[in-house]
Amino acid sequence: MSDSRPIHCVVLVKQVPDTHNITGEVMTKDGTMNRGALPAIFNPEDLNALEMALQIKDRHGGTVTVITMGPPKAANILRESLFRGADKVVLLTDRKFAGADTLATSYALQCAVQKLGRFDLVLCGRQAIDGDTAQVGPQTAEKLGIPQITYAESIIEIADGKVTAQRAFDSGTEIVRCQMPCLLTVVGTANTPRPASVRRRMEHKLAAAPGEYTALRAQWPEFETDAALDEYLTRHDLKIPVWTAEDVGATEGSIGLAGSPTQVHKINFVVLESTESKTISPTPEAIAAMVAELVHEYIVG
């Protein structure tokens, strides 16, 4: 029997450059990436985490709150979250957060989650496609002092204050049960994220953080002043709350560059040249030799 109690979920999401669609123009000569040339997207596995939270809400009731830490334009993925069904979103933004490594990021997120108050589950994508560390979820759980289920692929049951989930690995799956509150990191195979709902998109099209008012008023001149727009958004619950380091009570020395022990020591630019390519003749022997070489080099296996 599933628990009839509503479940309150917090989803941690990140806006990332679309590294899956890197084209020639995006790469600079020295092998680094021109971030400005890449569209900013919702980190794919964070969308899976949001979908899992929305399915929990569909089944058990409760709320879904989405938090992102990032620059002001990260509000875009918060709006996307609202379009898909999130009840509440929070933009954690402050110049003081800039330059954060995974430790400083998870500290800031911990502060934000704690400020929200009561929650049953924290969900986030397994890893982001820009840094690919997969550290922020686990570190946030540690800082919150709650248990974690990494690589979560599906929720099997939520009952009696416990969540039962299936974890997915390369080698198989594992079913674990864990006391709530806890944190889950969700893998991309967990689900197919639902599309935005047209109704919710219509309802939330004006959702904005105060930093976006100028742009919004350019599109909707009916709002003559920021104050008029602010009043309208507040009345219709469309104002995206912005939390600063001070708002969440974060200690200055633990956030941003100052709170980040990780230092980039050296970057190796690997520029693939066409001279490194190999032509394999279409014969069974040549293909067998290529496979043997790939296995030997641990490229496949």
Added chain:
Amino acid sequence: MSENFFLDNPDLQFRLAQLDLREALELKEKGYSETELYAAAPRNYADAKENYRIVLEVLGEVCAERVAPRAAEADEEGAHFEDGEVTYAAPTLEAIEALRQAELFGAMLPRQFGGLNLPESIYQMMVEVVARAESGLMTVYGLQEIASCLEEYGDEETKARILPKFSRGEVSGAMVLTEADAGSDLGAVATKATLDEATGQWHLNGVKRFITNGLADVSLVLARSEEGSSDARGLSMFVVEKDETVKIRRIENKLGIHSSPTCEIQYNNTPAILLGKRRFGLMRYSMNLMNGARLAVGAQAMGIAEAAYREADRYSKERIQFGKPIRSLPAVSRLLLAMKVDLEASRALLAETASWVDLWKVHEKAIGEGTAPNLDALRARHKQCQTLAETLTPMVKYCATEMGNRVCYQAMQVHGGVGYMREFNIERLFRDVRITNIYEGTSQLQVVAAIGKLLNHSLDPLLAEWQAAEYPADMAAEKAILVELTELFGKAVDALKAQPERDRVDYYACDLVDMAVWLSCAWLLLRDTNVLEAKKPVARVYVASIAARVRAAGQVVLASDPVPLEAIPALLG
């Protein structure tokens, strides 16, 4: 970036931008007074247009990302029939689920029933996008006229019970008109409706055939309610909610739209609710359903043609013959040019038609509610809009579905031999498009529907308005040609109207309807050149391509030569 069938289609975006819905929306949105009741209701005209853009953008993404990739699979698997049960193919079920998650059902229903309150003109654009992704899915998604008809004429209790389910995408609809011996001639419908005088309950008995999406949960069924009658005046329309008395006897094995189950249905003392008034089944309610469905089938053909054009366009770039891509050969680029211009011409006529349907519908509703202060003015405008909508609807159904067939034929020509093979999408599109100029009335029936209106000079107000409008100076030559052709059309109308022999009128009707279609499309494309430079070459090519054909058709109609008719007994026996 994800694919999107709206954002990748500049012409569809242009049509949305050009749609002037001010007059219709003022009535439809009741002076934009619903914002406090419904969070999704628009605050003003610009906000409404933004809502429509949102709808098409969301739909465009769902269709490109979730529906189109599985279209071939949906065709291959097809709908299933086993032990009297019909089920959709797996990709169809997934597509419906995605559309439901995006809350794209209930498009035209009012908000009080959970609908999106969209105008017909936006809905037709949606149908085009869906059909481009998967032609057969359109018959599941694109039959929303059924809910609209129920909304327009149903009783309050039935509406409150059924319509919200349509809006949530929990039920789909079917229009159940055709029988084995009542196809184009619906007046011959024999399915019997009997009223139990004691309980006031109606029951249906009979067999219906060729019912698109016949597995639907809610059907509108045309049946004979007046015992002893034998014509259209004895028919009424009934609402049937599927239960165990409704038996599906078989589904058809068809050339195309395999994902859409075409059913033979038997009613065995099936409880039914009378829709609206007795005896109005065919004349009012079926016509209402079919007018909407004809527009939707036109939009379906548009979508299939758009998909076919894109297949041909891509293939012509990739396919190298004689050392170069085949599109650099004039014989091939000629085909592509004809397709592209044909598509944009039909899309312009479809949007124009739908906007008159919108005006007609909003006036009808406002007059029915009777609360507006200027009822007499509304009535006059209503009549005007209805006439234009009823004239243009069969014209555009004919125009767009014939265009769709032509474009798919040409797209297959561009592919050459591979296009005939299952592995290529054009093979499927070619099969799918073939139904569009058959169902909801064949092209020949559309000509019959249009000719009566055209002979009454119903199109004249629009032609006059288009002639009187200003056009760019560098389009003066095209305008002069269209003025000349419009004059010829007027003469052809008068000649056919004066023709005393009915058979000759019927025989040459299609030439006159062709003239009307070509002229209307040409004027609309010319009008587009006022706002978009890129439409100038489109209008020029179109006018050049139709001018000689309009002149030829004009000569044929003016002569109304009796020779072919006289030859029929000798040649056909």
